[in-house]
Amino acid sequence: MAAPSPWILRFAPLVLAGGPVLDLACGGGRHGRLFLARGHAVTFLDRDLGGVADLAGDPAASLIEADLEKDGPWPLAERQFAGIVVTNYLWRPLFPLLIAALQPGGILLYETFARGNERFGRPGNPDFLLTPNELFERCKDALEIRAFEQGPDEQPYPAMRQRICAIKR
Structure with a gap:
């Protein structure tokens, strides 16, 4: 089995100890x-x-x-969850449901592919690739953004990715 994402490992300690995770x-x-x-x-x-x-x-x-x-x-x-983790998956209609499923103080850890990934392979369909700053824009009104990254990444393999760590107010 693949190792956990360094992004998830980095922010996992922010999730309330013992709190439920999705x-x-x-x-x-x-x-x-x-x-x-x-x-x-x-x-x-x-x-x-x-x-x-x-x-x-x-x-x-x-x-x-x-x-x-x-x-x-x-x-x-x-x-309600103290933490929600989503990696390598994008279905835009879920964003409001995920935000609603976070308990106050809950942590959203999201990491997936972004536009430009088509040059590396799959996914290449724009329906499954975030547009520039999309994770930030989808989260900024309901969540406090703790960290956000976007751009080329080499680990675990070359890809274009966006990542966010955000806390429900």
Whole structure:
């Protein structure tokens, strides 16, 4: 399994100790597993939970299988999280739901691909690439921005990325 993102590792300590965490579009759960190891209850959400099936018996892990890009209700209803982690995934209609799902003082850690990534390979579809400053613009009214980066990145492989660490006011 891939190592956790350095961005997520850097800001993970800001999430309230023991507070619930959402690993959205979790894949193999590399970030949710990081938070489990730090003593958090973690909700792993993805359209395919095969990568985290081994966590099914863990009382601190909640597994939710849902395709968020299909019409249907938000599967987390009124749940609130001390931390929400999203990496390598973009579905713009989720931004208001993610912000609403953060408890006051909750941390959003988001890192995904940006325009210009098409020169490196996939994803290359503009629907799945952030425009310049997009993460900042989507978060600035409801969240306090602690850190924001955008541009070329070499780790774990060459890509154009944007990253944000933001706290709900």
